Amino acid sequence: MSEVTHPNDLRKTLDALDSESRLRRLKTITNPLRPQVELEGTRVLDFCNNDYLGLSQHPRLIEAAREATARYGVGTGGSRLIGGTLDLHTQLEAALARFKATEAALVFNSGYQANVGILSSLINRHDVVFADKLNHASLVDGALLSRGKVVRYPHLDLEALEKHLRNTPGGKRKFIVTDTVFSMDGDLAPLSALSELADRYQAWLILDEAHGIGVFGPHHRSGLWEETGLGPKANVIQMGTFSKALGGFGAYVAASRDVIQTLIQFSRSFIYSTSLPPGVIASNLAAIELVQENGDLTQALWDNIRYFESQARQLGLDIMLSSPIIPIIVGDDSKTMRFTQALLDAGFYCQGIRPPTVPQGTSRLRLTLSALHQHQQIDQLLACLLPLLG
Numbered sequence: 001m002s003e004v005t006h007p008n009d010l011r012k013t014l015d016a017l018d019s020e021s022r023l024r025r026l027k028t029i030t031n032p033l034r035p036q037v038e039l040e041g042t043r044v045l046d047f048c049n050n051d052y053l054g055l056s057q058h059p060r061l062i063e064a065a066r067e068a069t070a071r072y073g074v075g076t077g078g079s080r081l082i083g084g085t086l087d088l089h090t091q092l093e094a095a096l097a098r099f100k101a102t103e104a105a106l107v108f109n110s111g112y113q114a115n116v117g118i119l120s121s122l123i124n125r126h127d128v129v130f131a132d133k134l135n136h137a138s139l140v141d142g143a144l145l146s147r148g149k150v151v152r153y154p155h156l157d158l159e160a161l162e163k164h165l166r167n168t169p170g171g172k173r174k175f176i177v178t179d180t181v182f183s184m185d186g187d188l189a190p191l192s193a194l195s196e197l198a199d200r201y202q203a204w205l206i207l208d209e210a211h212g213i214g215v216f217g218p219h220h221r222s223g224l225w226e227e228t229g230l231g232p233k234a235n236v237i238q239m240g241t242f243s244k245a246l247g248g249f250g251a252y253v254a255a256s257r258d259v260i261q262t263l264i265q266f267s268r269s270f271i272y273s274t275s276l277p278p279g280v281i282a283s284n285l286a287a288i289e290l291v292q293e294n295g296d297l298t299q300a301l302w303d304n305i306r307y308f309e310s311q312a313r314q315l316g317l318d319i320m321l322s323s324p325i326i327p328i329i330v331g332d333d334s335k336t337m338r339f340t341q342a343l344l345d346a347g348f349y350c351q352g353i354r355p356p357t358v359p360q361g362t363s364r365l366r367l368t369l370s371a372l373h374q375h376q377q378i379d380q381l382l383a384c385l386l387p388l389l390g
């Protein structure tokens with residue numbers, strides 16, 4: 001792909017993308033009533049949304065947002081440090097720290113802003129970042145912005161990671177950075193082993209729990225780190241989002257008091273942005289209370305994950321699921337988009353994902369499951385999907 005050098009080149013660039021089946025198009029949803037949505041006028045079943053627990057339309061969250069909006073208004077009118085910190089923000093941060101069992105927590109406006117803000121403020125050009133090759137784009141961008149040396153190790157390859165750690169001079173500060181649940185593949189980072197490596201090589205471990213919170217954690221569903229049973233550690237920084245299983249919007253960092261204080265001083269995406277509105281903060285607070293009180297939705301989600309897996313296997317699809325994210329690798333870009341369209345025509349919204357979001361040659365349907373899907377709807381999807389795969 002040639003680079004854009006002049007406005008006249010824009011059309012050429014877009015046409016070239018289109019001819020390569022790489023042009024991205026926005027599809028508009030009207031009237032979502034999950035797991036069904038009306039997509040450009042047609043009612044379809046949504047199998048690509050990250051609202052894993054269906055909380056985006058939960059009455060308790062809607063009521064919390066409504067009440068907070070009525071009481072505080074629709075916006076805060078300021079950044080967190082200049083008049084934009086409401087008692088709601090501090091309540092949410094205290095609740096998060098308890099949920100995550102960390103000393104402190106801080107709310108960011110989005111997961112993208114959190115990752116860019118965390119990495120660019122904690123890491124400097126003398127440091128080394130060790131990043132899994134399939135990390136989310138926001139971690140990639142944060143690492144680049146930090147100006148530290150970035151070493152990308154092959155996906156989940158801890159031997160390669162250890163070799164890089166071993167070969168890095170002792171005086172260098174080291175940061176291991178990984179998704180816990182990989183957003184496009186649904187597989188899991190081996191957190192206990194990563195923590196052990198971080199301890200052995202005196203490195204920080206930065207975890208992106210965007211797809212972990214609400215889905216993993218034997219007691220409180222606070223994320224995949226909870227499954228390690230290791231509890232809070234001074235060198236572990238957990239970020240995550242409210243925008244997926246928690247149904248809302250925004251992100252958080254849970255870590256030691258010193259890490260949080262440092263982010264407040266130096267994290268530009270935290271400092272230079274108007275704080276999240278009251279309604280959003282209140283519904284986020286309601287969401288973390290709800291998942292801690294009641295595991296039924298998480299249980300229903302896992303029931304659907306196991307159901308999809310067993311039915312697909314019976315029908316001859318060789319898959320093992322670790323999370324609600326199901327990558328169906330097609331490979332070819334245009335074929336992937338043809339499958340997306342064929343499924344849409346059959347009443348299923350399963351967005352195709354192409355490079356650069358995923359590596360070249362691995363275009364895929366990225367299916368997701370929700371606690372709200374019925375077994376019968378999963379059966380219907382499989383009945384349409386499997387003939388396509390041949």
Ligand SMILES: Cc1ncc(COP(=O)(O)O)c(C=O)c1O
Nearest residue numbers: 110111112136179183210241243
């Ligand atoms: C792993 C991961 N990290 C970060 C983000 C960014 O979060 P947000 O959508 O809140 O910006 C996403 C998804 O969007 C993600 O999948």
